[in-house]
Amino acid sequence: MSVLELARAEIRALVPYSSARMEAAGGATLLNANESAWMPFGDAGLGCHRYPDPQPAALVERLAALYGVRPAQLLVGRGSDEAIDLLVRAFCRAGEDAILVQPPTFGMYAVCAHVQNAAVVEVPLAADFTLDAGAVLAAVTPAVKLVFVCAPNNPTGAGVSLEAIDDLARRLAGRALLVVDEAYGEFADGASAATLLDRYEHLAVLRTLSKAWALAGARIGCLLADSEVVTLLRRILPPYPLPRPCVAAALEALSPAGQVAVRDRVEVVRAERARMVVGLGALPGVRAVLPSQANFLAVRFDDAGAAYRRLFQAGIVVRDVRRYPGLQDALRITVGAPEENDRVLAVLGDGA
Missing domain, CATH: 3.40.640.10 (Type I PLP-dependent aspartate aminotransferase-like (Major domain))
Structure with a gap:
């Protein structure tokens, strides 16, 4: 058919x-x-x-x-x-x-x-x-x-x-x-x-x-x-x-130059993603960092609501995904520029 x-x-x-x-x-x-x-x-x-x-x-x-x-x-x-x-x-x-x-x-x-x-x-x-x-x-x-x-x-x-x-x-x-x-x-x-x-x-x-x-x-x-x-x-x-x-x-x-730039940035994101998996996983209060093939990480917390508020008060907005089935304890965090990722780790680490 x-x-x-x-x-x-x-x-x-x-x-x-x-x-x-x-x-x-x-x-x-x-x-x-x-x-x-x-x-x-x-x-x-x-x-x-x-x-x-x-x-x-x-x-x-x-x-x-x-x-x-x-x-x-x-x-x-x-x-x-x-x-x-x-x-x-x-x-x-x-x-x-x-x-x-x-x-x-x-x-x-x-x-x-x-x-x-x-x-x-x-x-x-x-x-x-x-x-x-x-x-x-x-x-x-x-x-x-x-x-x-x-x-x-x-x-x-x-x-x-x-x-x-x-x-x-x-x-x-x-x-x-x-x-x-x-x-x-x-x-x-x-x-x-x-x-x-x-x-x-x-x-x-x-x-x-x-x-x-x-x-x-x-x-x-x-x-x-x-x-x-x-x-x-x-x-x-x-x-x-x-x-x-x-x-x-x-x-x-x-354009050819644009495609080269994107390939370079994708490699940075992939490297930063791997670094964030390790960094987030080492923080107290983080239960798990889910495996990701994207430019974000779904992260399970002991208290996802408190983690969200801590980041928000520091001027960092992440995605609250607790309404999704199976993710009632999770936040979705985009992999940003290295300095932005450092800031996320620092804020969550300070609040632990």
Whole structure:
């Protein structure tokens, strides 16, 4: 079966909105979009008086090269969140279909499902927060159209091996679309699930420039998937999702020099992560530091609330994840610059 048979029939039949930038280009005088003829004050050459290309070719090509896929296999949008929302809207019929998630995990999967009035099937991660493929497969019903796997997982940091993803994708064939969220993939060991895309048309991979690429404020993310899935999602993508300044920032970050800088910073984060595991683990009051393949650490405390308050009073804000199942005693601490990490260790050490 085609992966599109899993999608909503009305989305497959939808005639998408045709924006002015989708029409024939090449004219020197653009009078087809009711734009201003004048650039705004302070435009700095960005051309913001014109609507942007819905899928800027230069950005798509550079991202495709970065992730090792063909441009037709890539959809770029406003962070990974937009791709999650598009997938849920395209594949899940309101009141009928469902997604499957593995708590504790990223909350936007469930939020997008609830907005669509799709059910959320929860299959908890194993006790050590690793993927329980057997339990996932046992919970997949005909109503489940999307299976989300966060790899590395947020908020625990646990990685998922490529072998596990391969096995799960093989066993989900004809049943559901497997969505692997690699928002923290640059910090992890092993190959990306994108290497499996040509093998499985029902596999999608989420990537973002918000983390390793330091572009959280630009909101640039992408979906890697079979070209038919990309074409389907473009039917419901807003006409002009990417602001010109954000595209310019992304292209600059993805330049050869930018890529070298990111690789260097990722190595610093990985080294600092290892140092923080040792440093935090040696502090009184710290029960455990969970293994992490991401740029953060989930840390168990004797009194997580007191640790949070101590850090906050010192001007350090970390993520309180005690509401998540299995993490009732934990805080999530981002691995920052060396001096920021030193400050965390000092504050927690002083309060011990």
